[in-house]
Amino acid sequence: MTQELTPGPPGLTGPHSVALDLTGRTALVTGAASGIGRACALRLAAAGAKVRAADRDADGLRALQDAASGGALEPHPVDLTDAAGLDAAERTAAGADILVNNAGAQLVRPIEEFPPDDFHRLLTLMLEAPFRLIRGALPHMYEQGWGRIVNISSVHGLRASPYKSAYVSAKHGLEGLSKVTALEGAEHGVTSNCVNPAYVRTPLVEKQIADQAAAHGISEDRVVAEILLADSALKRLLEPEEVAESVAYLCAPEASFITGASLPLDGAWTAH
Structure with missing residues (x-):
């Protein structure tokens, strides 16, 4: 499954948004x-x-x-x-x-x-x-x-x-x-x-997508759009x-x- 319905958020590989110092923890x-x-x-x-x-x-x-x-x-x-x-x-x-x-x-x-x-x-x-x-x-x-x-x-x-x-x-x-x-x-x-x-882009979810595609006889993109994201207003994986x-x-x-x-x-x- 490679298609993403909408782009993910910017900056995920850049500086972190939360200033956090856990030195010593x-x-x-x-x-x-x-x-x-x-x-x-x-x-x-x-x-x-x-x-x-x-x-x-x-x-x-x-x-x-x-x-x-x-x-x-x-x-x-x-x-x-x-x-x-x-x-x-x-x-x-x-x-x-x-x-x-x-x-x-x-x-x-x-x-x-x-x-x-x-x-x-x-x-x-x-x-x-x-x-x-x-x-x-x-x-x-x-x-x-x-x-x-x-x-x-x-x-x-x-x-x-x-x-x-x-x-x-x-x-x-x-x-x-x-x-x-x-x-x-x-x-x-x-x-x-x-x-x-909600659904996160992880190995666990990727396996669910593949399994449901096989079970329903539909593409993985359709599984994401029609099953996983059916109740989400934001049409992408987290x-x-x-x-x-x-x-x-x-x-x-x-x-x-x-x-x-x-x-x-x-x-x-x-x-x-």
């Missing part, structure tokens, strides 16, 4: 080997943070480490869908000042055909894993009186779509977890927010760097009063 980003997670890891590293990059894709983490400047990125290969990986992730979160819960996956099936094991796996990855990571990060954040938790939710954390029962359930649950974290963390200087993108810039803003001092919120990056999808 440690950030943990999950799902960091590609897509939104990769963009967030590089953005926070560029702001001066020491980034712990977690993903099960060890090769992708090595490529990310090569792309980060100044050796500010530590790869942490981990599988967030099994018990040992969850235990390791919680330990890795200890001492983090910033936590970006981004790791995700998708499976599209009608409910009556949805494999229970896959439903459990997706909820483990996108809801239980963020809980364990938050649990691991909060003691240090509370002790120092400062912390930033950003949960990469989705427009599907605010709206439902058919055939995505696990993904929609996990993202709705993540919204609730984020709000509870905000209420508990407020007195300790910890904010917790969700960022809610870029990972746009999501990362929103994450950066939520870590900035100017965002210290934003907590328990959900920030839609949805091209007016939820305006309907």
